[in-house]
Amino acid sequence: MKQILCLAPEPWSTIPTRTQQLMTRLKDAKILFLEPPSWDYRKPGRKVRPGLTVHALPPVPEAGEDQRLLRLIRFRRQARHILKLMDVHRFREPLLWCTAPEQVHLLDAIPHHGLVYDCGQDWMDTPPEWESDLALAADVVFAASEGLADHLSPCSDNIALVPNGVSYPMFSRTITECPPPLADLTGPVLGFVGTIWEDTDLAPAIQAARALPRCTFVFVGRRDRYNPQLRALEALPNVRLLNRQLPVDIPDYLARFDVCLHLLRRSDYGADIVPCRIYEYLSSGKPIVAMFFPDHVEHFPDVIYAAHSPGEFVRLCVRALEEPQGWPAARRREHGAAAAWSNRARQVVQILSANGLY
Template sequence: MTPLKQYIIVSYTPWRTTPSRTQQLAARLRDGEVLFFQPSRPGHSHKDPGRQVRPNVTVYALPPVRPLPENAELLLRHAGKRLAAFIRRTALRHNFRDVVLWTTQPQHVYLLDHLNHRGLVYDCDTDWSDLPPQWEGDLAAAADVVFTASPGLLDRLSPCNANIALIPNGVNYPMFSRPSLEVPPALRDIRGPVMGWVGRIDAGLDLSPVEYAALEHPEWTFVLVGKVGDHPRLSRLERLENVRFLGRKPAVEVPDYVSRFDVCLDLRRREQDFSDVLPRRIYEYLSTGKPIVTLLAPDQVEEFPDVIYGAHSPADYCRLCERALAEDPTWVAPRRRDYGAAAAWSRRAQTVQRILGAIGL
């Protein structure tokens, strides 16, 4: 019997009910056991025992580390040594001795000198250009393989490592492609078209297309599903009878809400202006086959231009929503679902494992 591989994954986000990219891939490393280390946060202490969240995945919280200035090299090295010591002790308790170390952010470069590993993976799904470039450059150069979530990230890191692969974000395709989902009670009284958004609502989100279209089309209902924070347009939108903020919903319920959307809305965040990483929301929308309207940045290259309507202004966004409502779904909906199926996390994980196997990891 082939022994299971041993993976130590250090994540920059916690294990949560709405799975991150790192969670999705970790849970599908079927050929191995995974120790998943998440940042310290309230309610999860490094003194707590590990939580077995999947048959092959155990989660531990790292010791807290106070924020350090980027030029505090000695302190950063000391913090990395301290975190590595905790990881090393935990790994020994699980008899992890021949590990693949999976890193997810540039600061993890400070772990490398203190953790024995037979292979190093750097999975980059975020633009870290606000951090010192040497951190990420050194981490990428030391890695046996680098995975990136977008072509832009691949272009930036390819000078650091020749063994680099594009692994875009993905989707739990079976959840969003299921037919005949039940309409949630909160949406059952709506008779006209529903224009829907799924995602966090905060000051960084551009809601101007929603406000413009809601005023132009009072017969449409705009449904926004996601945690609501502070936003300068919030009070104005809440006064509109055809705009509904439903708050955050459990991940397993989100497909039910999307199933009632007639048009799926994609909106821009301020931090996306310099990033070409597609959020998982796009792949979730594609998996339903429903029309999608997105707001593009001025110089943005359109993704999936054959199946997504790309607008450049609130007025253009409204016009394309009108066109999306009138489209004939028989020819374009199957193509959207094909794109969603190709982005299934199971397929992304198969690609990752195939690459790791090819390089002996």
């Protein structure tokens, strides 16, 4: 059985991350999923799937780019912990799966027979040479977007495009129940699912809610109270803000939406990664109105209404509400089906097998 040591960028979550989605679908593999540092690192590993065990790394002092000695102490402690876990689980020379540039400092300390770097985001806040060295050392680099692939191309000649995906069977299901918080709504519903971050631009949604008073705008997810536009959104009578829901319940909310909305974070500028939320919307078949920066490539232009200003966002919301039933919904589901995480994992296995790593 294959052995994979995965250094994850985020803790194991009830809302599965890209790394979780891929790891849970790699068949015939024994996987050690190592979370970022936590004070719970001494707790026994959690077996979340057959053959997949989650441990946390020990907390270590933060070390800046110029604090070489402190950084050395930091990664030596992590490496010792990893080697102990490998011994406990009888891992000898696993496939090492890295997901963040700083993990390059662990490469020499962890015995492995192959190295994968899965680049799922733009690491602008880390020294560029860390990611360059990691990509140079990797046998295979997976990139979540064409922009990331281009960025890493000088450092590797073995880069594969593996975009984000979706749990398609869950989000495409046709048998749903109306969530209780939406049971009293009778008119059209335009909805957004996801976190409202501090830098999420809410202006298009605010303008649309004011222009369409007979529609209800529903926001499902966590809210950052420091967003300067949040208070204006909350004050609108046809806006309903709901807390984060369990992933298994989200398809019920999408089924009640007449139009799905996608808003931008200001920090998204320059990024071309398709969020998992878009694939979830596509899988539902519902019309999608999404904001794009002026010079951004429009993803799925055949089935997504792309707006570049708040005024255009309002006009496209009206068009989306008037969309006739037929091929657009079926085409969206085709895009969603193609992006199923099972397909992404199958592609990963094929590439790793072709490189003698799986």
